[in-house]
Amino acid sequence: MSTTTRTDAKPFVPAPRRPVPARPPAVPSTAGGxxxxxxxxxxxxxxxxxxxxxxxxxxxxxxxxxxxxxPPLSEVVQAWWELLADGQLATHLEASLVRSLSGFGLAVAVAVPLGLLIGWYRPVADLLNPLLEVFRNTAALALLPVFVLILGIGETSKISIVFYACTWPILLNTISAVRNVDPTLLKLAKSMDLPAPRLFQKVILPATVPTVFTGIRMAGSFSILILVAAEMVGAKAGLGFLINSSQFNFAIPDMYAGIITISAIGVGFNLLLVSLERRFTAWRLPSSS
Known part of the structure; x- marks a missing residue:
């Protein structure tokens, strides 16, 4: 029986394997990152x-x-807690905050409008600049005896010295902010025929807010530092009085407790001003890094 060989059969070719897609790398969760x-x-x-x-x-x-x-920090913390428990710290803290915030608030209320006025109107600047140059170079602590002699050793002299010290950084930064407004913005606003009050409201004020807040933050730190020195002269309460009396009585842990309290107030006050600045400058676009 004869066998026939098929010559038309195609050779067997295995099917190509499909490539297995690579597993994407694990991406860390956004919350975890x-x-x-x-x-x-x-x-x-x-x-x-x-x-x-x-x-x-x-x-x-x-x-x-x-x-x-x-003394070790633990002893200072213990002294701070004892001052807080018997009410002494609250009394001194309240006295200092009232004086500091009163002088600081008056400085903001006076220096910001005055700085805007001096920076915007050249005749007012020409009139007041010589006087500003005299007082801006006079240290507040150098005038402390003058304030005490004229206003006495009561609350008025302490609030006044804080007001004087806080006025200058706010005033000078406000003047600089108004004078350094982008000229392009002013030209664009003037090309739209905006009246002067609207130009001031829509262009000048928003552009000056960051620099003005820089001066306000500087004044906030000055309000604490100057007050401590003022309370060391003729005061019966306040953190400066606490530090001074603790030094004379050689209650060193109490002295450091007062210093720590002042530092904590300064940090907290600065954080509050920073949050206010961010709120008032929320319109600014974040800088790309």
Missing amino acids: RVRSVLLALVTRTVAVAALLALWETAPRLGLVDRTFL
């Missing part, structure tokens, strides 16, 4: 302060400094 970035920022901002506090606690205990003049 945000939490890590927040924690990293928190650690970065607090590591220096934590190191300083740790050094303050350990240096006196190790004998690196005399603990009579620099």
Whole structure:
């Protein structure tokens, strides 16, 4: 029986394999990445302060400094808590805040409108500039005896010296802000035939807000620093009085407790002003980094 071979059969070719798509790399969750970035920022901002506090606690205990003049931080915290518990700290804190905020508030209410007026109207600037140059170079603490002699050792002299010290950074920054408004914005506004009041409201005021707040933040720190010096002269209450009397009575932990309280007030006041600045400048576009 004869077999026949088929010559027309096609050779077997295996089907090509389909490429397996590569698995995309795992993308970290947005929430997890945000939490890590927040924690990293928190650690970065607090590591220096934590190191300083740790050094303050350990240096006196190790004998690196005399603990009579620099007690450990734990003793200072204990003294601060005792002052808070018996009401002394609240009394001194209330007296200082009333004086500081009164002088600071008066300075903002007077210096901002005056700075806008001087920066916008050249005749007013020419009239007041010589007087401003005289007083801006006179330190507030140098005039403290003058304020005490004229206004006495009561509340008026202390609020007045705070008002004087806070006025200059606000006033000078406001004047500079008005004079440094972008000329292009002014030309565009004038080309639209805006009247002077509308030009001032729509262009000048928004453009000056960031620089004005810089002066306000500087004045906020001055209101605390100058007040402490003023309360060391003839005061019966206040954080400056607490620090001064604790030094004379050699209550060193109480003295440092007062210093820490002043630092905490300054930091908190600055954070409050920063939040207000962000609120009033929310219209600004964030800078791309």
